[in-house]
Amino acid sequence: xxxxSRQVTRWxxxxxxxxxxxxxxxxxxxWPVRIDLTxxxxxxxxxxxxxxxxxxxxxxxxxVYLEGELPSNLKxxxxxxxxxxxxxxxxxxxxxxxxxxxxxAGGSRQAQEKMMMELSAxxxxxxxxxxxxxxxxxxxxxxPGALISYGGREAGVMLLKGNKGDGNxxxxxxxxxxxxxxxxxxxxxxxxxxxxxxxxxxxxxxxDTLALAGFQSLLMEKYEVSAIQLTRQVQPLAGFDAxxxxxxxxxxxENEKYLLDQYVMSGGKLLFFIDALSVDxxxxxxxxxxxFPIEHNLTDLLFNYGARINQNFVQDLSCGEFLVIxxxxxxxxxxxxxxxxxxxxxxxxxxxxxxxNLDAVxxxxxxxxxxxxxxxxxxxxxxxxxxxxxxxxxxxxVNLNDIRGGINPEAFxxxxxxxxxxxxxxxxxLYRNRTLPRGVNKTGFREKGxxxxxxxxxxxxxxxxxxxxxxxxxxxxxxxxISQKVYANKDFIVNALEYLMDDDGLILxxxxxxxxxxxxxxxxxxxxxxxxxLNLAGPLVLLLLFGIAKMFLRKRKYTRF
Numbered sequence: 001x002x003x004x005s006r007q008v009t010r011w012x013x014x015x016x017x018x019x020x021x022x023x024x025x026x027x028x029x030x031w032p033v034r035i036d037l038t039x040x041x042x043x044x045x046x047x048x049x050x051x052x053x054x055x056x057x058x059x060x061x062x063x064v065y066l067e068g069e070l071p072s073n074l075k076x077x078x079x080x081x082x083x084x085x086x087x088x089x090x091x092x093x094x095x096x097x098x099x100x101x102x103x104x105a106g107g108s109r110q111a112q113e114k115m116m117m118e119l120s121a122x123x124x125x126x127x128x129x130x131x132x133x134x135x136x137x138x139x140x141x142x143x144p145g146a147l148i149s150y151g152g153r154e155a156g157v158m159l160l161k162g163n164k165g166d167g168n169x170x171x172x173x174x175x176x177x178x179x180x181x182x183x184x185x186x187x188x189x190x191x192x193x194x195x196x197x198x199x200x201x202x203x204x205x206x207x208d209t210l211a212l213a214g215f216q217s218l219l220m221e222k223y224e225v226s227a228i229q230l231t232r233q234v235q236p237l238a239g240f241d242a243x244x245x246x247x248x249x250x251x252x253x254e255n256e257k258y259l260l261d262q263y264v265m266s267g268g269k270l271l272f273f274i275d276a277l278s279v280d281x282x283x284x285x286x287x288x289x290x291x292f293p294i295e296h297n298l299t300d301l302l303f304n305y306g307a308r309i310n311q312n313f314v315q316d317l318s319c320g321e322f323l324v325i326x327x328x329x330x331x332x333x334x335x336x337x338x339x340x341x342x343x344x345x346x347x348x349x350x351x352x353x354x355x356x357n358l359d360a361v362x363x364x365x366x367x368x369x370x371x372x373x374x375x376x377x378x379x380x381x382x383x384x385x386x387x388x389x390x391x392x393x394x395x396x397x398v399n400l401n402d403i404r405g406g407i408n409p410e411a412f413x414x415x416x417x418x419x420x421x422x423x424x425x426x427x428x429x430l431y432r433n434r435t436l437p438r439g440v441n442k443t444g445f446r447e448k449g450x451x452x453x454x455x456x457x458x459x460x461x462x463x464x465x466x467x468x469x470x471x472x473x474x475x476x477x478x479x480x481x482i483s484q485k486v487y488a489n490k491d492f493i494v495n496a497l498e499y500l501m502d503d504d505g506l507i508l509x510x511x512x513x514x515x516x517x518x519x520x521x522x523x524x525x526x527x528x529x530x531x532x533x534l535n536l537a538g539p540l541v542l543l544l545l546f547g548i549a550k551m552f553l554r555k556r557k558y559t560r561f
Contacts, residue, residue, distance in 0.1 A: 045087050048506040049184045052191070053092035060096050060187055061149040062088075065119070065142075066159070068102035071129060073172050074144065074160075080176040081146075081159060084183065103143050119143050123156035144175075146183065150190040157186045162357045165347045174357035181509040185498070188506060189222065196501050198223040199240040203231050204248040204296070207464055214465030214477030215246070218490055223497070230256040236441065237263040241501040244271045247460025248296040249278065254437035257301050261430045264305075265449030269500035271493075274298065275460040276309045276367040279398050285325075288399025291365070302456060304430045306374030306423050309458045310367050313396045314419065315341035317388040317412050320362050323482060324400055337482060338403060341412075345487075348384040348416060353510040354455075354495045355382050355420075359488035362478070364461040368417045376425045382455070383420035383492075388412040422499075423454040455496045462489055 062085060066078040078100070085098040103119060104112045116126065124145030130137055144160035161182065162174030198219055219225045228243065230252070237243065237259050245260070252260075264270060275294055283289035293311050302308060320343035323335055344363045349355035361383070368391060371379040390412045431437075432447040465477045478487040498507045 043083060043087065045084070045091075045180050045184075046506070046509045046512075048504045049088075049180060049509055050091045051504065052184055052188055052506065053088055053096060056092055056095035056187075056191065058095065058151050060092065060190070062096070062098035062146055062183070063149075064098065064100045064146045064159070065103045065124065066144060067100040068105055069140075070142070073168065074129075074142070077144070077159065077172055077175055081179055084179045088183070104141075116141075116143070119145070119147070119156065122147060122154060124158060127160060146186075148183070148186045148190060150187065153190050155186045155190055157182050161359075163347065163359050165360060177512050178357055178510065180512060181507065184506060184509060195222070195224045196241040196497075197226065197239060198497065199226050199228040199237070199243040201230060201243065201245045201248070202227045203229045204250045204252065205246050205460070207247050207460075210467060210472075210474045211464045212246075213474035214490075215463040215493070218477055218493065219244075222494065230259060233259055234441070236266075236444070237268065238266075240268065242269040242271060242497055244273070245298075246273045246463050247275060248298065249275075249294060249460075251295050251297045253297075255440050257297070258431060258437050258440050261301065262444075262446060264427055264452050264454065265429050265446035267450045267452050269452060270454045271496055271500060272298075272302070272454070272456045273460050273462050274302075274309055274456070274458065275365065276311045276458065277313060277365065277394055277396060279365055279396070281398075284398050284400045286401075288397055288401070291394065291396040291398055293394055301430050303372055304374070305427050305454055306371055306377040306379050307421050307454075307456045308370045308372055309456070310370060311394040312367050313342060313392045314344060314363075314366055314368055314385050314417050315390050315392060315412065316344035316346075316385045317341065317407065317409060318345045318347065318386040319343050320345055320364075320480065321483065322400070324404070338400075339407065341403065341407065342398065344385045344389070344419070346383050346385060346419065348386060350380060350382055351511075352380055352382060352422065353507050354422065354499045355492065356510050358491060358495070359486075361462070361489050361492055362480070362487040363419060363459045364464070366419045366459040366462075369419060369421050369456060369458050371421065374423075374425075375428070377427065378424045380422040380424070381418040381420070382422055383457075384416040384418055387416050389417050390414045391417060419459065420455070420457045423456065424451070426451050427454075453500050455500065463493065 064078075064081055064085070066074065066081060070078060082100070085096075089096045089098070103115050120126065124143050124147065126141050127144055128139065128141050130139050144158070146157045146159060148155050148157060159179060159182065160171070160175050161178055162171045164171055166174070200216075200219070216225070223241075226240070228237070228240075233256075240263075243260070243263065260270065274296065277291040278294045279291035280289055291313060299308070317339075319339050319341045321337040322340035322343065324338055325335055342365050344366060345360050346363055347360040349358055366385075369381075388409065391414055427449045429445075429447050429449065431445075436442055436445065463477070466475050466479065466481045467473065468475055469481055475481055476490075477493075478489040479485070480487070495507070495510075502508075
């Protein structure tokens with residue numbers, strides 16, 4: 001063989017090139033490298049999510065119900081979910097499998113209805129959509145969610161989730177932003193056998209058991225829940241990942257406050273839902289009633305940590321409704337719904353992971369929260385009323401007749417008011433440089449604590465569920481029994497607890513941001529003709545120029561002979 005021949009050289013180059021391509025592909029399959037060149041890291045997932053997927057012991061099956069005929073905006077969500085799961089599979093390897101499925105495709109009508117009921121029972125709620133196709137309006141019921149299975153257990157995940165008040169396109173974008181966290185959180189709940197332990201202080205609140213059923217079932221679904229009776233507690237509070245203090249109406253003793261204080265000093269997390277004023281709605285008819293301060297004896301504890309719940313009520317034009325009697329027909333009372341400014345619908349949030357892309361939540365008689373100086377403590381407002389709010393200082397008169405004749409919008413001019421706060425940092429003890437309460441266990445007393453977190457919400461009824469007016473049974477937390485509107489109180493509670501107890505930082509995936517870069521419609525209309533001509537004629541012109549140049553070069557080459 002003549003190794004110096006040109007033909008042999010070309011074959012060697014070809015073979016070497018093929019070998020190099022195969023070798024590079026083998027390396028890429030063994031050590032995959034993915035580079036996300038988008039500005040906001042759209043195709044990347046957070047490190048805690050990667051760690052969760054790498055440590056899977058069994059196969060996680062993800063069945064996404066976004067398949068079949070979909071409107072264009074949901075196809076964008078479908079594509080994003082697929083890309084997220086593909087990224088999951090890179091780090092989960094063979095322990096993550098996913099498929100897309102149309103839950104209503106094929107089968108009899110009875111089979112479809114059975115499937116719908118099963119999905120609803122697993123938390124995947126239907127969404128009715130109307131869109132235009134070929135000039136006709138198409139209405140479809142979709143189940144934009146996923147069913148995740150692991151180790152014989154299942155969890156439903158809603159994928160179309162966000163603040164409905166921001167419009168459909170923004171809701172879709174928020175769903176794309178939250179896809180990673182929603183999927184990863186569901187996997188984490190299924191994988192972790194050691195559930196977090198949450199304590200609930202039960203001997204100081206005055207909510208009926210039925211009205212707390214939704215809150216209790218929510219906690220028991222996700223955590224190990226224990227009742228805490230501070231009046232009987234002798235030893236320091238220990239073994240709890242977080243403690244909830246809900247709607248206290250009985251005064252805390254100094255010994256009980258000392259237990260909470262030292263729990264925080266040791267790194268414990270607290271979640272407060274506290275009323276500053278008490279009002280009895282049974283007396284709101286006729287001459288009305290007065291809201292008076294509640295003596296729960298927690299003001300100095302919160303003040304020491306950097307927050308103060310003011311003795312006032314916030315009214316908001318963006319509010320829920322209240323059912324009132326509006327006259328009689330014979331012996332039958334006539335009822336109607338009226339806007340009730342004492343029930344603010346809060347739809348304004350900060351950019352913190354606890355409340356990012358959260359849907360509207362409902363408050364019932366809430367107060368404002370101020371922050372005070374607390375060295376080393378970071379204070380982050382979480383929730384605000386709307387700009388059309390006003391503050392009524394104590395004592396507050398509550399009378400339904402005040403709004404039966406209508407609401408004067410001009411009176412609601414005091415701007416947005418904070419009603420929820422997050423406090424973070426190394427807190428100082430309330431009993432620093434003070435005499436300790438008599439009878440407490442003084443062993444191990446801490447004057448300054450390790451870094452911890454506290455969430456304060458100025459409404460004890462935030463955790464209260466309504467009762468079904470037909471059978472008196474408790475409804476799911478956040479559902480209005482009259483309008484059937486679903487509020488996101490449940491989501492806030494879960495997000496707050498997850499942030500307080502999040503050791504691996506998974507909830508920070510909620511900070512993911514996907515920017516919308518819409519085209520300028522006016523500019524498109526103005527330059528439509530130009531771009532159409534350019535796209536049609538441009539390739540033809542380029543081809544013609546290429547042919548002329550080729551002909552000129554060939555003529556020049558061969559005329560030399």
